Amino acid sequence: MARTKKRVGTYPSGMILFSLTLALFLIGFCGMLAIQSKRVVTYIRENYEMRAFLDKGLSDSKMTKLSQTIAEKPYILKTNGAAQVTFVPKDVAAKEFIAETKEDFSKFLGENPLRDSYRIKLTEENFEEAKLQQVKQDLEEIDGVFEVVYQENLVDSINRNITKIYAVMSAFALILLIIIVVLMNNTIRLALHSQRMLIRSMQLVGATNGFITRPFLGRGMWQGLLAGVIAVALLLAGLQLAIHNLPELAMFQDTQKLIFLLAGIVGLGVLIGFLSTFQAVHRYLGLTLDELY
Known part of the structure; x- marks a missing residue:
């Protein structure tokens, strides 16, 4: 039975797509919470x-x-x-x-x-x-x-609590982003492990690093784009479900900021896919034959 030939740039992508989609969904969810909380804060302040x-x-x-x-x-x-x-x-x-x-x-x-x-x-x-x-x-x-x-104590209390909420959300988002980048780097590196010998073979026949890297980067960016679109679809579905069950949330929507957030999620997916793939491929490009084994 003939063996299936490996093609450069192809590797198991199901886990990468799932991980990246989940990561982008969590980032988008934090962003939506930040937008909603900002609108709530504005509502409280303007109705005082x-x-x-x-x-x-x-x-x-x-x-x-x-x-x-x-x-x-x-x-x-x-x-x-x-x-x-x-x-x-x-x-x-x-x-x-x-x-x-x-x-x-x-x-x-x-x-x-x-x-x-x-x-x-x-x-x-x-x-x-x-x-x-x-x-x-x-x-x-x-x-x-x-x-x-006016109620001075109430003003001080509101401002202190708002500052604490923003600080906690910012720290959480930063930690989440770092975890996601590390996770995606490791996931893509493991996925590319099966391609390490093919990369070495191409180097031996004189292929340039740019020629070898290009298909991997294209696939990584495509996966990031697809994961971003799926994450955006899940976020919009969740938002509509939340508004359907709690109609009062509709008054706290900021359409312009929401569009920027969703576009940023898709862009972030493409960027993470590109950078993580680039780093993983260049790691294998620099390994010696002994290290490959």
Whole structure:
């Protein structure tokens, strides 16, 4: 029975494709978590409200001018061109207070001691203690504003936790990437082990290193491309399944960043396939005959 001839650049690729697909999927999953967490952080920061309590007895014209002055401040969040400044009459504030505390202070005070106020949402860039203090000071200098308050402890807690989350995710992604590169190098090196004698034979008949390496690199890049496409398909399927079961996730999607991430996954697959194959082939090209055995 005739033996099947080995062709340069051919080697068992099933395990390589599986390993690389799994690795790219994990990297993409971490990237999607990072994108989602960034959107969640932005949502939390932009929905945090600062309260500006007003002087008592302001006229309607004064209130209108005050509202316009606050809305024109550069640090005020604007959604579809509308400044996120909401007027809260003291009667509404009293009802909210009673609903939260279950205590009706008007029964023993005889009047409503609360003030009219504005609930103000700020841009994400101002969600820092130093900048919030500047905003507070600037608002309190406006004629008609009695006092500006916000929960300082909550701001500090949110910022500290966000920093910790980003640090942990960055470290995890870096460690994962290093493990993946080492794993792929070893996997491709083992796969090319069966081709070492063929590589040596080609060297003996005068083939250049470039001629020998070219088909291996082409196959490695093709495997990286295929693994990237499969990983992207799995990530999109998982994302759609998650949105189907939890529709609220749809509001945290960033389509542009997601496209860049998925394109990067495919590109990373091609790059890993190229570099790992290049390193493995050149290792065998430099071995002596004794080392080959």
